[in-house]
Amino acid sequence: MNDSSPTDTASAGDQDILAALDAALASRRNGDPERSYTASLYAGGIPAITAKVAEEAQEVIEAANEDDDTHLVHEVADLWFHCMVLLQARGLDAGAVQNELARRFGVSGHQEKAARADHGSA
Numbered sequence: 001m002n003d004s005s006p007t008d009t010a011s012a013g014d015q016d017i018l019a020a021l022d023a024a025l026a027s028r029r030n031g032d033p034e035r036s037y038t039a040s041l042y043a044g045g046i047p048a049i050t051a052k053v054a055e056e057a058q059e060v061i062e063a064a065n066e067d068d069d070t071h072l073v074h075e076v077a078d079l080w081f082h083c084m085v086l087l088q089a090r091g092l093d094a095g096a097v098q099n100e101l102a103r104r105f106g107v108s109g110h111q112e113k114a115a116r117a118d119h120g121s122a
Contacts (some may be wrong), residue, residue, distance in 0.1 A: 016046045018094035018098070020093050022084065025084055026088055028042065038085060041082075042085070048088075049089055052082045053086055056079040056081075056082050059075045059079075060076055062075075
């Protein structure tokens with residue numbers, strides 16, 4: 001996961017780490033798959049990226065069943081990273097997900113799910 005350079009590395013204290021990561025991921029889209037892990041994911045296409053998302057999701061589940069919060073946070077970070085690569089591969093970014101979460105904020109989960117079911121996307 002770590003193929004950053006000093007010019008695109010955001011510090012942990014940055015307010016918008018997701019935007020900084022989006023920019024770094026976008027810069028890897030046409031990178032050399034031999035030199036960049038992220039570029040190798042893009043080169044594998046959606047099937048390779050979704051396989052990594054599935055693998056990381058399973059690791060989150062496993063970590064959630066352990067008594068190690070640090071491990072859980074590490075695995076969730078891996079999952080988010082790979083989901084962000086997937087978004088970038090589809091021409092989207094974390095802002096799209098943030099906007100969707102903002103839209104849902106304050107709406108009952110039951111109401112939101114019912115609204116999705118009414119539109120065929122349950």
